Amino acid sequence: MKILIIEDELALSQTVEEFLKSENFLTETAHDFHAGLEKALTYDYDCVLLDIMLPGGSGLDILMALKEEHKKQPVLILSAKDSVEDKVLGLEIGADDYLAKPFHLAELLARVKSIIRRNARDGEKLLQYKNVTVDPDNRQVMVDGKEMVLNRKEYDLFYYFMLRPNKLMEKTSLIESVWGDSSDQADSLDFIYSQIKNIRKKLKEAQAEMDLQAVYGVGYKLV
Structure with missing residues (x-):
């Protein structure tokens, strides 16, 4: 799951970023209005943490821009x-929740998970498709009630699907969902193919009623 932190207080931004990374979130940061607006409009995030008072403008204007562009970013x-x-x-304007500074990181985590749950899965705690169930809070994948073990990158990709x-990605x-700000460091997309190959093998071994289908020259979709 990918989080965008738009916050001009560098110490707070770093603290939140390190905490969320320790909780297995992928994070990106922006420290002023223009950088935050560009990222929020250009990329997709599972949740945006947004400060109101920013150098160069107001966070509320970023909210307005997201609404005008019909970007459903929690x-x-x-x-x-x-x-x-x-x-x-x-x-x-469209914010999902409001947390006043100073705040406890544990409360922040609870709010973020709640928002992601409500927006991505219509309020349901577990995500299910065919005979596979994903528990995002525990990063656990079950096939017919039996756990299918994935490493961190495999889980992040599979959760994304x-x-x-049935949507072509x-x-x-896919590479942005796993690498985030570091995606431009990848020399090729071969590592995506490797991760997909591993996930497909594990799905088959677990007798999951689904597969990751390649669409030549474009990407993949879960079918």
């Missing part, structure tokens, strides 16, 4: 401005 506002007016306005069954989107 947003959690993080701001020292704890007035009722700011909270109500943010939620009316499980959120979008381009290779570039």
